[in-house]
Structures are given as C-alpha cells and as structure tokens.
Amino acid sequence: MYPGSFDPITLGHVDITERAARLFDRVILAVGRHPSKRGFFDVDERIRLAELSIAHVPNATVSSFSGLVVEFCRAQGARILVRGLRATGDFEPEFQMGLANRDLAPEIETVFLIPPASHMYVSSSLVREIAGHRGDFTRYVSDVVADAVRARVRAGDP
Numbered sequence: 001m002y003p004g005s006f007d008p009i010t011l012g013h014v015d016i017t018e019r020a021a022r023l024f025d026r027v028i029l030a031v032g033r034h035p036s037k038r039g040f041f042d043v044d045e046r047i048r049l050a051e052l053s054i055a056h057v058p059n060a061t062v063s064s065f066s067g068l069v070v071e072f073c074r075a076q077g078a079r080i081l082v083r084g085l086r087a088t089g090d091f092e093p094e095f096q097m098g099l100a101n102r103d104l105a106p107e108i109e110t111v112f113l114i115p116p117a118s119h120m121y122v123s124s125s126l127v128r129e130i131a132g133h134r135g136d137f138t139r140y141v142s143d144v145v146a147d148a149v150r151a152r153v154r155a156g157d158p
C-alpha cells in the first residue's frame, strides 16, 4: 500500500511506485480522502492522473480511502505500507507516523524507499507553487499531469 495525497502525483511518486512494484506482487497507490481539506485537484481527478501516470506499471493500481491508512490496508489485505523518504525533512514526521501505525496495527510493516538524487526535492507543493507563478514545472510530472495542472491554473480559483 502506497498512501498519500498525490495532489498531484509527481515523477517522484511514479519512481517510488516503480520501485515498490519490483519488490512486491501488487502495489495499491491509495489517495487519501479528507473532506475537510480542499485540494488543488479533487480526489477523482487525482485518481485519474495517478492512473494515467502509472499505467506502465502492470502490477500497480490506484484506489482512494478515508479514515486510517492501516484500516484500509487491513481491508485490502495489504501487509506492507510503502512511503518515500526524501532528503528534505521527511525523516522525523515519517518516523512518527511509522511508529503510530505500528501501535495501531503491529502486523503491518512500514517500508521506506528512497528516490534517485534527481527527485530528492520534488514535491506536489513545489509543482503547484511553480505552476501558480506560470513557471516551468514540467520536468517534475508526467505529460498528462502537466496538461491538467496548466488547465487548473488557467481556470483559476473556482
């Protein structure tokens, strides 16, 4: 299970998905639904963009979940939680979340995968920030995501 907000999915997320798909029989990329948080894209669009961005990974699928990620793991029969670990401050919060998830579900193991150095600093908010200022963010996302982000920025705040 590879959970996240994926708002939007970046090439960093795609890289982690590919790595997980080489390690495990099946990978579920799980988009968290948080009704109180208004995202850049709505969850259905995030799912669509994730599906298109990882379509080349045959053993990976996309789902969404609400509530605790470990409960979704249990419901899906997933025993491994995958998280990407970048060089830019991920360790402390990931360590805390990993330990909390272990308290909640000791049978589920968290596995951290590291992206290549070229993706170490990429994040969804970096993409949103650059796009919002009409800069070139296209090296960080797939072509379909780039098109969708441009359209979203052009449409402005609904």
Ligand code: COA
Pocket (backbone or CB within 6 Å): 003, 004, 005, 006, 007, 010, 011, 012, 013, 016, 032, 033, 067, 068, 069, 070, 084, 085, 086, 097, 100, 101, 115, 119, 122, 123, 124, 125, 126
């Ligand atoms: N490449 C590029 N960016 C990456 C990345 C990678 N490999 N790994 C993480 N990121 C970025 C994301 O783009 C995102 O960037 P942003 O903050 O700039 O938008 C940031 O890291 C964190 O995003 P994400 O990894 O999606 O984590 P999250 O904190 O948004 O979501 C969930 C994590 C899904 C577990 C959480 O939101 C959730 O749904 N929790 C439910 C409750 C729960 O079970 N909590 C755990 C128990 S305490």
